[in-house]
Amino acid sequence: MTLKxxxxxxxxxxxxxxxxxxxxKQSNEKNGKxxxxxxxxxxxxxxxxxxxxxQNCIFCHQADAIGKPGVAPSLTNQDFLSIxxxxxxxxxxxxxxxxxxxxxFKHLSEKKIKSVISYLRSYAKLPSRxxxxxxxxxxxxxxxxxxxxxxxxxxxxxxxxxxxxxxxxTGTAVGLRGFLDTVSDGxxxxxxxxxxxNTRMYGFxxxxxxxxxxxxxxDDIISYLRSYxxxxxxx
Numbered sequence: 509m510t511l512k513x514x515x516x517x518x519x520x521x522x523x524x525x526x527x528x529x530x531x532x533k534q535s536n537e538k539n540g541k542x543x544x545x546x547x548x549x550x551x552x553x554x555x556x557x558x559x560x561x562x563q564n565c566i567f568c569h570q571a572d573a574i575g576k577p578g579v580a581p582s583l584t585n586q587d588f589l590s591i592x593x594x595x596x597x598x599x600x601x602x603x604x605x606x607x608x609x610x611x612x613f614k615h616l617s618e619k620k621i622k623s624v625i626s627y628l629r630s631y632a633k634l635p636s637r638x639x640x641x642x643x644x645x646x647x648x649x650x651x652x653x654x655x656x657x658x659x660x661x662x663x664x665x666x667x668x669x670x671x672x673x674x675x676x677x678t679g680t681a682v683g684l685r686g687f688l689d690t691v692s693d694g695x696x697x698x699x700x701x702x703x704x705x706n707t708r709m710y711g712f713x714x715x716x717x718x719x720x721x722x723x724x725x726x727d728d729i730i731s732y733l734r735s736y737x738x739x740x741x742x743x
Contacts, residue, residue, distance in 0.1 A: 549630050557627025560620055564613060573628060577708075578673055580609065581680050584631040587704045593638045596690055597625045605686040608674065637698070644694030647730040654732025661719055662729065665708060670733065678708055683736050696730050 561573065568580035575582030582588065601621050604612035613621070659668065662682070667675030670683015681687060682696075700721070703711035710718045713726065721729075 549626055553623045553626040554630045556620070557623035557625065557630075560616070560624050561627055564616070565624070568609065573631070577678060582707065583628050585704055585707060586632070586634045587699075587702065589629060589632040590634040590637045591641050591695055591698055593641070594625060596695070597628070598622075599690050601625070603686065603690075605681065605684065607684045607686060608672065608681050610686075641692060641694040641698060644692070644697060647693045647697070647727040647734065649724065649727030649729070649731035651728070651732040651735040653725070654728035654730065657721070657725055657729050658732055661712065661721075670736065683733055688733060693727075693730050693734075696733070697726055700726050700729060 561569075565573070565583075568576065569583055570576050570580075573583035575585075598621055600610070601613050601616070601624060603614075604610045616624075658670070662670075662679075663677075665677050665679035666672055666682050667677040667679075669675065670681060671677070672679055672681030672684075674681065699709070701711055701713035703709045703717075712719045712721045713723075714720060
């Protein structure tokens with residue numbers, strides 16, 4: 509066999525290998541098996557954040573930020589981490605949540621808050637859905653209908669006024685300005701529809717859900733929360 513023929517075989521083999529790899533990649537993506545790159549963290553920030561967390565947050569949110577029912581939510585819940593943007597986490601830590609047990613931590617510098625966020629994010633295992641959340645539209649629901657749905661479905665845990673723990677509920681305060689000014693409608697929409705794994709917040713969309721709400725009905729609830737008397741209607 510001549511060198512020319514051997515060279516032709518080698519070129520053909522390489523081209524076939526690339527073809528098979530491309531087909532395999534497309535097949536995986538089509539079947540929902542696309543691999544997501546592992547998020548890299550700055551070890552120094554994570555270490556500093558863990559120390560700051562132990563000094564400032566552990567008393568309410570507990571070790572490993574798993575939360576405590578009726579006191580503080582889990583900050584390492586996988587569904588929560590997958591949809592919570594850096595700005596959402598930063599504003600919550602820096603400004604606190606007025607009307608709840610979450611005080612502002614304005615004494616912490618931007619770098620220190622960033623370290624705490626890095627520590628929390630080091631627990632993340634699910635792919636980020638932050639871009640998906642940001643891309644969602646603003647709610648155009650009917651707040652009057654939303655009020656009925658909220659009273660019938662949501663108030664049992666979140667309180668009749670959405671005051672959460674302060675009203676003796678087992679759910680967080682979703683009707684207070686400090687929360688509503690920080691989250692987007694996409695964040696609310698995904699949380700209501702899908703719920704939070706390993707918590708009492710179940711999903712409310714789909715035949716297997718607590719209540720099979722339509723997209724319109726979920727938007728009605730969001731519009732009601734945004735228009736709640738005394739609360740901000742900003743996104």
